[in-house]
């Protein structure tokens with residue numbers, strides 16, 4: 045099976061997506077997601093200008109060798125652009141190998157270790173009532189675990205709140221952080237207001253929805269280690285499933301301080317790209333969930349290595365599944381999530397109707413569980429004509445400034 049063609053397809057139905065499509069000499073095709081939110085075209089160039097010429101003529105079956113070749117021969121290693129590009133090649137080749145073997149990819153990865161994958165959805169609200177309505181709405185959709193994001197009094201706009209402005213009847217009511225336009229939006233942030241408000245939100249949610257519903261929260265990289273410790277401690281009475289990205293994790297040691305003060309489970313890693321980003325925090329048991337996505341962590345081959353390493357420390361998966369991970373990236377996560385033993389939970393933000401037209405998906409969401417489906421390969425096909433209707437539109441993620449004008453983590 046020789047790689048004969050590799051196309052980089054950019055489309056923007058509800059948001060920008062970058063997909064690599066590899067075709068072999070015997071007509072098999074494989075897809076890989078290479079979407080890097082707000083920096084999409086950098087991965088397009090990395091693939092088109094540097095990687096595609098290296099793929100033509102290679103043995104499509106040599107997945108690990110191709111991974112190592114792309115990682116080591118680049119000389120410049122790691123980082124979000126490189127690892128998203130390598131991920132797309134890796135997943136496309138796994139898609140092809142599973143099709144050649146006439147089986148769903150999870151079967152090739154060792155078969156299913158469970159009936160389905162517990163998924164969590166995003167409930168949010170600027171007000172208490174709006175948040176409660178959003179939680180009920182997600183429960184009606186079948187979600188058995190829910191991430192809670194709330195507005196904070198005094199802050200104009202904050203991460204994670206799906207605004208009614210972007211909501212149209214029949215569409216999914218998801219929060220899309222990347223805004224189309226020439227420049228990124230500036231948002232305001234105040235840690236004190238947030239730390240005072242969030243515990244009251246979880247108290248109210250527990251009073252309203254009871255003690256059992258698994259609740260998650262994303263602090264989105266905004267707190268210092270001691271502020272993160274304080275938040276974790278103040279949320280302990282509300283028994284969170286996890287508290288995510290509670291402090292920027294470039295400094296992995298920072299988590300020691302957080303661990304010293306709280307038993308609230310910690311999830312980190314959606315902006316990590318390789319196993320080396322996890323070495324210390326896994327070895328020292330400083331997290332409970334690996335948040336990496338297949339798309340941003342070098343594909344199925346590399347993320348499986350990260351999760352196998354984490355398994356030795358009883359750390360589970362909590363794969364990143366926002367709208368900026370395409371249906372191809374989501375399908376890859378589901379196949380890997382079905383096969384591994386140390387599966388924890390899967391994030392599931394639902395894509396828009398136009399996206400579902402472009403990407404024909406066979407994965408299902410039933411009674412709170414995701415399943416990859418039993419189509420051969422990944423089970424996702426891309427309609428290139430439909431994709432061609434939606435050209436790329438520049439979009440940026442917002443950024444934060446504090447009251448005194450200082451740039452802050454968004």
Ligand code: CS2
Pocket residue numbers: 081221262264314365366368391441
């Ligand atoms: C978030 C993402 O889903 C999450 O946990 O952290 O929404 C994140 O902000 C986006 O993926 C950034 O592109």
Ligand code: MG
Pocket residue numbers: 262264288289314
């Ligand atoms: Mg997050």
